[in-house]
Amino acid sequence: MDPKIKFSIYDEPGELRALRQQVRDFVKVEQDAGRISPSPNGYAEIDPQFSRALGERGWIGMTWPKQYGGHERSALERFVVTEELLAAGAPVRAHWIADRQSGPLLLKFGTEGQRREYLPRIARGECYFCIGMSEADSGSDLASIRTKAEKAPGGWRVNGSKMWTSNAHRVHMMILFARTGPRGESRREGVSQFVVDLSAPGITIRPIVNLTGEHDFNEVIFEDVFLPDDCVIGTIGEGWKQVTDELVYERSGPDRWLSTYHVLTGMVEKLQDYPSDRRRSEIARLVTRLWAQHQMSFSIAGMLEKGQVPNTEAALVKDLGTRFEQDIPQIARELFPQELRLEFEDELFNESLRFATLYAPAYSIRGGSKEILRGIIARSLGLR
């Protein structure tokens, strides 16, 4: 029987190991020079200077054609670079969305003009994007979006609002998902994507403060915003196929299981001074899960390299991965209870654990909630 879900084991060839070492050496130089320092947020810090430094090294837009500023490296090479940067807690957030999904979307569906306009700037670490999909009443049920783009002479007029838009207040551009026609029977017709300059007149970005007290995401309101025709991505009315392709990039990478990696490495360090059999075996269990996540995610990079669209495998990696990210702070609190943590001299572990505890519920919501991902997996297995 042909299995519905396929993962392959890849042995990491020598050239990838060499690249891994290059990234480690680069991070070490940056750390020693004080240009990057450990943060309780892990890799979630924004640092345009660091993004530009990565751009100079050719580590953004790695897989894109050279004619658009890319470097024609493989998806596996990109995987290795991103995994190492995230594990090191490097501040990659500024260019993250553009590199991970907006650039690949424009490369696949964008016009020649859009590719030439945006991809080289993204690859240099200078142009940043956010995702304008969710709305107040349309998260899981994305097809029910109400933000409308209506045809006007020479372009489109947009009205509506997007919700939970991470980083909209810090980036230049948004990929907007909007309704441009009737829903049709499937409800997935009549939706389209646009590339939007967030400084356009009629756009208001309102902060939403999250549980950690940070201003990280926003509501973005569109009031009669005019988008010229050349902002349309792909084909009007066929946005559903485009948006689901984009979600594969959003769901499968190491950012979906390394958000609390720094808490795990903190536990490994603490084990030296506070050894116990229980701590050792619980931490070993987590490290085993980490390795399985790595293998599955690496396998998806291999499928992307072959031009496949592994929706189901990506859903599985994100569901297991976010559960892993959430389990780390919970297990850390059990293994190193509050009274013990008061003895710790470095504040970073405690701060990281505090941040991870407060942020953890979001891991299994952002990028598609766990129930929705399990629905996708069940459908592909023929169980629903």
Ligand SMILES: Cc1cc2nc3c(=O)[nH]c(=O)nc-3n(C[C@H](O)[C@H](O)[C@H](O)COP(=O)(O)OP(=O)(O)OC[C@H]3O[C@@H](n4cnc5c(N)ncnc54)[C@H](O)[C@@H]3O)c2cc1C
């Ligand atoms: C930290 C963070 C950052 C985010 N950043 C962005 C961003 O940059 N851009 C963007 O567009 N969006 C962003 N989002 C939004 C995110 O994609 C949505 O929150 C998510 O898709 C869930 O939608 P919702 O919040 O409307 O919840 P709902 O869809 O209302 O779901 C509520 C609950 O009901 C469950 N549920 C819903 N439908 C079903 C069903 N059919 N079967 C079973 N259970 C169901 C869900 O699993 C969930 O537990 C972000 C969210 C978070 C938390």
